[in-house]
Amino acid sequence: MAFLQHRVRRYLRQGSFRLKRRRTGLACLIGLFCTPALAEEGDLHKLRLGEHSIAVEVVETAQARQQGLMYREYLPDNQGMLFVFEAPKTVCFWMKDTLIPLSVAFLTDDGRIVGIADMQPKSETLHCSPRAVRLALEMNQGWFERNNTQPNDRVEGLDAIRTLRP
Incomplete structure (x- = not known):
């Protein structure tokens, strides 16, 4: 049972990290498309x-x-x-x-x-x-x-x- 709890905790931590990464990426994309463009x-x-x-x-x-x-x-x-x-x-x-x-x-x-x-x-x-x-x-x-x-x-x-x- 302890082995299973360890794997569940690890999965949840990884999922949380992935979610944060996705949120950060989404925020960057929104910022990129909503900011008036300056010339490259x-x-x-x-x-x-x-x-x-x-x-x-x-x-x-x-x-x-x-x-x-x-x-x-x-x-x-x-x-x-x-x-x-x-x-x-x-x-x-x-x-x-x-x-x-x-x-x-x-x-x-x-x-x-x-x-x-x-x-x-x-x-x-x-x-x-x-x-x-x-x-x-x-x-x-x-x-x-x-x-x-x-x-x-x-x-x-x-x-x-x-x-x-x-």
């Missing part, structure tokens, strides 16, 4: 603005541009999103469902900054480019100011992005 390292393109290196997600379709950084709760330092439009035009941004404060720089085809705007979370205020542009770069709010970025500064590395090549 392979999805990021490296750009330079002066002496600063920036990693950007590139969005080029109308649907991806419309989604932008909405619902994200965090954006790492020196990481942003580059919006690519089909042709130069005046573009406007708002922050209706965006949870983090952002700054946007409006860029010409060659990467020259023509305007910068700070945008508040969950705001429907429009922030428009001062002239026709093909690119817009969103970063954490204040990034451009902290890094002494001004209109006429140039973002480098855009030629490596396939959709921007002639």
